Amino acid sequence: MTVRPDVDEHRGAPDTVVVAPLAQVAGDGGQRLADLVGRCSPGTLAARFHTAAAPQADRVVASLALHLASRTQFGVVVDGVLAGCGGHVAAGPDRVEVAVLVADPWQGRGLGRRLLRHALTDPGWRGREVVAHVRLDDERALRVARGVLGEVAATVVGRRHDGTVELRAAVASRPLLRHPTEIEELP
Numbered sequence: 001m002t003v004r005p006d007v008d009e010h011r012g013a014p015d016t017v018v019v020a021p022l023a024q025v026a027g028d029g030g031q032r033l034a035d036l037v038g039r040c041s042p043g044t045l046a047a048r049f050h051t052a053a054a055p056q057a058d059r060v061v062a063s064l065a066l067h068l069a070s071r072t073q074f075g076v077v078v079d080g081v082l083a084g085c086g087g088h089v090a091a092g093p094d095r096v097e098v099a100v101l102v103a104d105p106w107q108g109r110g111l112g113r114r115l116l117r118h119a120l121t122d123p124g125w126r127g128r129e130v131v132a133h134v135r136l137d138d139e140r141a142l143r144v145a146r147g148v149l150g151e152v153a154a155t156v157v158g159r160r161h162d163g164t165v166e167l168r169a170a171v172a173s174r175p176l177l178r179h180p181t182e183i184e185e186l187p
């Protein structure tokens with residue numbers, strides 16, 4: 001597989017993990033998306049799309065493929081296998097919505113957190129409101145969304161009537177200082 005040098009790559013035992021634009025890692029026409037969805041349990045698919053029952057796999061593949069070419073969508077590849085995907089889509093002029101999916105065999109290994117972080121390094125959403133919708137009972141997703149959004153802006157959480165919560169972070173138009181040693185020049 002060929003990936004651009006700007007990808008977030010980490011080599012270490014036992015896995016090689018690559019986060020790269022989805023179009024680069026999903027295979028021709030996104031055929032690897034079907035394999036990814038095939039590795040997800042019904043519960044995982046239901047959690048991703050906030051449905052009570054699992055959505056049909058072919059519909060999930062079609063839905064993920066809709067954003068295949070978007071530069072704000074990323075895939076995470078573990079030892080050459082597409083293990084997850086996610087990113088953000090426009091949800092209004094000043095709003096983007098983030099969503100992430102990690103297939104069951106790789107959950108709980110930090111990949112969801114990493115994918116979301118990677119998506120939020122794109123400067124395109126700065127100055128906008130970033131929202132994530134997560135099912136109220138999805139503690140893992142809540143933890144990841146709250147944690148990563150909280151790294152970039154104060155996060156507001158609101159309960160919605162459909163059993164999901166909305167996490168909102170109004171992101172500054174300039175990058176936040178990551179470390180106390182990064183000192184900005186004052187005008």
Ligand SMILES: CC(C)(COP(=O)(O)OP(=O)(O)OC[C@H]1O[C@@H](n2cnc3c(N)ncnc32)[C@H](O)[C@@H]1OP(=O)(O)O)[C@@H](O)C(=O)NCCC(=O)NCCS
Pocket residue numbers: 043044045047048098099100101102103106107108109110111112113114133134135138139140141142143144147
């Ligand atoms: C939500 C999801 C993307 C998270 O990805 P992941 O790779 O499994 O998660 P990570 O390993 O990065 O992080 C898991 C976090 O949840 C915590 N966690 C794991 N299992 C948990 C559980 N059962 N209950 C509560 N927290 C849990 C971990 O401790 C970790 O938090 P920490 O980093 O603060 O220690 C993934 O589980 C998934 O695809 N779920 C189904 C789809 C979904 O819900 N998407 C979100 C809505 S769009």
